[in-house]
Amino acid sequence: MKTQFSRRSALSRLGGAIAGLLTLSAARTVKAAVQKVFVASGAPKDYDPTRHQWLMCIDVNKCIGCGLCVEACKKENAVPEGPYFRTWIERYIITRSEPGSGRARGETFVDSPNGGMRGFPELPAAKDKIEHSFFVPKLCNLCEHSPCVQVCPVGATFDAPDGAVLVDPNYCIGCGFCIQACPYGCRFLSPVTKTAEKCTLCYHRITRGLKPACVEICPTQARIFGDLKNAGPDDPIRKFHENNRVQVLKPHLGTEPRVLYAGLDKEVR
Amino acid sequence: MMGQITNVVVEILPRFEGYVYPNEAVPHPLWGFLIVLYPYITGLVAGAFIMASLVRVFKVKALEPVYRLAMLTALSFLLCATLPLLFHLGHPERCYEIMMTPHFTSPMAMFGFVYAWYLMAVLLLELWFDYRQDLVRWAKVTPGFRGLIYRVFTVGVTDESPKALALDEKLGWILSIVGIPSAFLLHGYVGFIFGSIKANPWWGNVLMPIIFILSAIVSGIALCVFVYMVLTWIRRHTVDMRCLDTMAMFLFYALVVDASVEALDCIHRIYAAEEGFPVLQTMIREKLFYTLNLGQATVGTLLPLLLLGPLQLLRKRVSEPVRQRMIFGSAFMILIGVLAMRWNVVIGGQLFSKSLRGVMGYKLEFAGVEGWFMGLILLSLPFIILTVLVKLFLSERLLSGGRTPRDSAAAD
Numbered sequence: 248m249k250t251q252f253s254r255r256s257a258l259s260r261l262g263g264a265i266a267g268l269l270t271l272s273a274a275r276t277v278k279a280a281v282q283k284v285f286v287a288s289g290a291p292k293d294y295d296p297t298r299h300q301w302l303m304c305i306d307v308n309k310c311i312g313c314g315l316c317v318e319a320c321k322k323e324n325a326v327p328e329g330p331y332f333r334t335w336i337e338r339y340i341i342t343r344s345e346p347g348s349g350r351a352r353g354e355t356f357v358d359s360p361n362g363g364m365r366g367f368p369e370l371p372a373a374k375d376k377i378e379h380s381f382f383v384p385k386l387c388n389l390c391e392h393s394p395c396v397q398v399c400p401v402g403a404t405f406d407a408p409d410g411a412v413l414v415d416p417n418y419c420i421g422c423g424f425c426i427q428a429c430p431y432g433c434r435f436l437s438p439v440t441k442t443a444e445k446c447t448l449c450y451h452r453i454t455r456g457l458k459p460a461c462v463e464i465c466p467t468q469a470r471i472f473g474d475l476k477n478a479g480p481d482d483p484i485r486k487f488h489e490n491n492r493v494q495v496l497k498p499h500l501g502t503e504p505r506v507l508y509a510g511l512d513k514e515v516r
Numbered sequence: 517m518m519g520q521i522t523n524v525v526v527e528i529l530p531r532f533e534g535y536v537y538p539n540e541a542v543p544h545p546l547w548g549f550l551i552v553l554y555p556y557i558t559g560l561v562a563g564a565f566i567m568a569s570l571v572r573v574f575k576v577k578a579l580e581p582v583y584r585l586a587m588l589t590a591l592s593f594l595l596c597a598t599l600p601l602l603f604h605l606g607h608p609e610r611c612y613e614i615m616m617t618p619h620f621t622s623p624m625a626m627f628g629f630v631y632a633w634y635l636m637a638v639l640l641l642e643l644w645f646d647y648r649q650d651l652v653r654w655a656k657v658t659p660g661f662r663g664l665i666y667r668v669f670t671v672g673v674t675d676e677s678p679k680a681l682a683l684d685e686k687l688g689w690i691l692s693i694v695g696i697p698s699a700f701l702l703h704g705y706v707g708f709i710f711g712s713i714k715a716n717p718w719w720g721n722v723l724m725p726i727i728f729i730l731s732a733i734v735s736g737i738a739l740c741v742f743v744y745m746v747l748t749w750i751r752r753h754t755v756d757m758r759c760l761d762t763m764a765m766f767l768f769y770a771l772v773v774d775a776s777v778e779a780l781d782c783i784h785r786i787y788a789a790e791e792g793f794p795v796l797q798t799m800i801r802e803k804l805f806y807t808l809n810l811g812q813a814t815v816g817t818l819l820p821l822l823l824l825g826p827l828q829l830l831r832k833r834v835s836e837p838v839r840q841r842m843i844f845g846s847a848f849m850i851l852i853g854v855l856a857m858r859w860n861v862v863i864g865g866q867l868f869s870k871s872l873r874g875v876m877g878y879k880l881e882f883a884g885v886e887g888w889f890m891g892l893i894l895l896s897l898p899f900i901i902l903t904v905l906v907k908l909f910l911s912e913r914l915l916s917g918g919r920t921p922r923d924s925a926a927a928d
Contacts, residue, residue, distance in 0.1 A: 254683075257672075257673065261636075271616070330540075330541040331539065332538045332539055335537075335538045335539075357871070358535060359535070359537075361538070385537075398623065398713075400614050400618070400619055400622045401614055401617050401619055402619035403613075418610070418613060419606070420605050420606065420610045420611060420613060422604075422605055422606070422624065423547060424622070424624050424709075426539075426546055427546065427713055427715070427716065427865075428715055429870075430714070430715035431537075431870070432538075432539045432871065433539070434539065435542070436546060436606060440606075441607055442606055501714075516872060
């Protein structure tokens with residue numbers, strides 16, 4: 248009996264199937280790219296992300312650790328209860344060195360009970376034992392070279408043209424790779440949606456001309472938020488740059504954060 | 517007193533010491549036991565395939581009796597390699613997006629393609645070319661459902677002319693050559709998933725893919741030894757000592773290279789003592805003590821080296837039954853040790869805070885998707901598949917009728 252199928256035809260069919268699969272994937276990639284910008288960001292339809300460049304600056308010297316920003320963020324963005332934070336406050340306590348120890352500083356202690364949402368407990372040691380005590384608000388560092396965007400296997404997390412780093416909840420598969428890749432611990436896997444979540448700079452607010460909730464509520468203006476593309480000479484964001492030398496967190500990782508800090512200490516990581 | 521305030525998180529969740537970022541204070545690490553199994557299983561696939569290629573590409577005739585067994589082992593483990601990944605996703609129903617809308621800068625995104633390439637283009641095709649003639653013959657002599665299976669697997673190609681058989685051989689050889697870099701790619705990329713994370717000082721390391729590939733080769737050969745010995749005992753065959761000694765030899769040399777590179781990694785970390793070094797030290801001392809020192813270093817490396825090393829020199833002075841037990845024992849210990857190594861990498865990387873100021877704990881639970889019972893099921897699944905494959909494609913009844921690798925080895 249003569250065979251109906253030759254190896255050649257079997258292989259060419261296999262090749263055709265693979266080629267078809269690859270074309271499909273390219274088409275879907277284009278569609279996803281279009282969807283990402285226009286659908287799942289929470290921005291109004293007429294918002295043009297190319298006309299803005301958002302920036303967050305933090306003056307560590309002004310933060311009093313009241314925790315209102317953390318609470319406001321949780322409420323505004325429906326962040327789940329428990330160890331899930333889009334922003335939080337850390338308290339650093341650096342003690343004086345023992346006399347004659349030959350060390351410039353004592354020990355460093357850090358805490359952030361419940362993200363600092365309900366403030367902080369009393370200082371545990373007598374004031375004269377403590378050399379420095381300060382608060383550091385943390386949030387997504389809006390990296391220019393975001394490791395989280397780089398590693399997302401489906402492209403669900405992306406750099407918006409206006410500087411925000413966003414997650415499309417309809418695309419995220421919940422693998423957790425971005426959470427592992429974020430050096431700053433700014434991401435979490437939501438127990439509710441089972442997708443990765445993070446600070447969006449309150450994208451639904453800033454795209455409508457409002458400030459992020461944490462900036463709005465801060466009583467000491469420790470958080471300064473602005474739009475570099477539309478900032479006049481008297482804009483707080485310009486003033487902040489004029490008046491301060493700024494630092495970023497973990498600069499050695501080359502992520503180029505766009506959240507800038509004034510008044511950091513070397514102990515802050 | 518200071519201890520009290522730094523451990524505020526500890527009061528809520530008692531498994532943390534020092535300061536961890538609030539988002540890190542979750543009860544379970546993000547990547548649990550399932551993600552330990554994923555590089556373990558993938559490594560076994562790559563290793564078993566590379567061992568099989570020794571026969572095809574490097575013409576190591578002594579290993580011919582285990583060629584098909586190694587290939588079938590690689591296949592049955594490859595079929596299960598994606599399961600742990602799939603189960604741990606937050607949205608498993610969206611997993612196809614990795615293939616449909618891949619993000620090319622992500623090492624994880626390429627897995628779908630490397631996996632599909634490896635399964636379809638390398639393993640299945642090579643097996644098919646190798647088995648084609650047998651399938652045609654078995655399809656003729658086997659009645660019933662089993663015969664139907666063989667007929668389906670011939671895909672209608674029943675050409676048995678010498679020219680066609682020569683082409684089978686040649687294509688199989690080409691696929692095997694393509695397969696070696698593919699196997700390296702398959703597992704090297706798994707190492708790169710961890711090695712590329714610069715945020716994590718335990719993972720971010722250029723040596724990671726190399727260590728993963730080397731330990732994969734070691735574990736794959738060990739698995740072939742294990743499966744071969746178990747199969748011969750079940751079938752009450754005599755063990756082909758030439759084959760077993762050759763496997764032990766490759767196992768020993770692969771283990772030497774693997775242990776050297778891992779030692780290099782360890783020495784470099786200690787010598788460079790970079791930013792995260794103190795917290796890594798704490799983690800190893802408190803959290804990874806048993807799995808690293810006992811599991812990975814002693815059981816997985818030192819003892820097998822001590823057992824296999826002298827065997828290379830004094831092979832003729834050790835009686836066959838003792839040799840069999842020594843080799844089998846070493847292979848088994850290596851399998852345990854490599855699992856411990858995967859544990860140390862995957863879980864270890866999540867036992868300290870990225871603030872480098874604190875460590876977390878991890879308790880492997882019995883129940884749940886990330887529990888050890890689930891892990892046990894996932895680990896036994898490839899063996900169940902392998903049993904079916906061996907019954908179908910290494911059937912003694914059918915193989916005794918014609919050309920088999922065993923015969924050609926005997927004729928050699």
